[in-house]
Amino acid sequence: MRHAPDALMLFAAGFGTRMGALTQDRPKPLVEVAGRPLIDHALDLVEKAQIARTVANIHYRGAQIVDHLSGRPIRISDETDRILETGGGLRKALPLLGSGPVFTLNTDAIWTGANILRQLRDAWTGSEMSALLALVPPENARGHQGKGDFSVAPDGRISRGTGYVYTGAQIINPAGIETIQEDVFSLNLLWDKLIAEGRVFGLIHQGGWCDVGRPESIPLAEAMLEEGDV
Numbered sequence: 235m236r237h238a239p240d241a242l243m244l245f246a247a248g249f250g251t252r253m254g255a256l257t258q259d260r261p262k263p264l265v266e267v268a269g270r271p272l273i274d275h276a277l278d279l280v281e282k283a284q285i286a287r288t289v290a291n292i293h294y295r296g297a298q299i300v301d302h303l304s305g306r307p308i309r310i311s312d313e314t315d316r317i318l319e320t321g322g323g324l325r326k327a328l329p330l331l332g333s334g335p336v337f338t339l340n341t342d343a344i345w346t347g348a349n350i351l352r353q354l355r356d357a358w359t360g361s362e363m364s365a366l367l368a369l370v371p372p373e374n375a376r377g378h379q380g381k382g383d384f385s386v387a388p389d390g391r392i393s394r395g396t397g398y399v400y401t402g403a404q405i406i407n408p409a410g411i412e413t414i415q416e417d418v419f420s421l422n423l424l425w426d427k428l429i430a431e432g433r434v435f436g437l438i439h440q441g442g443w444c445d446v447g448r449p450e451s452i453p454l455a456e457a458m459l460e461e462g463d464v
Contacts, residue, residue, distance in 0.1 A: 247293035283351035340402030347441015364433035377451030
């Protein structure tokens, strides 16, 4: 059983429909920000955090992602036949990730400031945590539409609320994910179970974060990168 996480699930299987014409001929992780594909920005975080094992899932135009990652030590969890969402995708990838807690990271965001994966690892306490989610206040969530996702108690535990936005980076212990009956499901199902047990915590990122889910978010992300920390 691994206690300090050293494996990461990179979510790269989405359709990217909100990107419109930009994803007609490519998957969203290959959409460029500041001249580089989104997935490469994510992998910069992974490499600098020196995480030992990375698994990427694929579905929409997945062959392009496989080609792009060729030559890198990244394993592929193939969802070509059926996209499984975040929860189902993580569960399918577990044989490649190994046992114990894992990082998960979305590929549709840009970060500045301290490496969020290192921050999560430094704050992780497996004895009391089953999940540690990276959050930002709504006013720091560039490109994000809608209210926040979670409230954070003084002891760091989170509950459903609007005080903070989930950024798509976390450490989670997937123990119990096998009991979820659905094949296709969001990690929200596992989070809700763990929140009820008081074992989900939040970490507030102090740097910049931009949700690059729509074309109009690309210039916001590029401006943030030019500014550096915010």
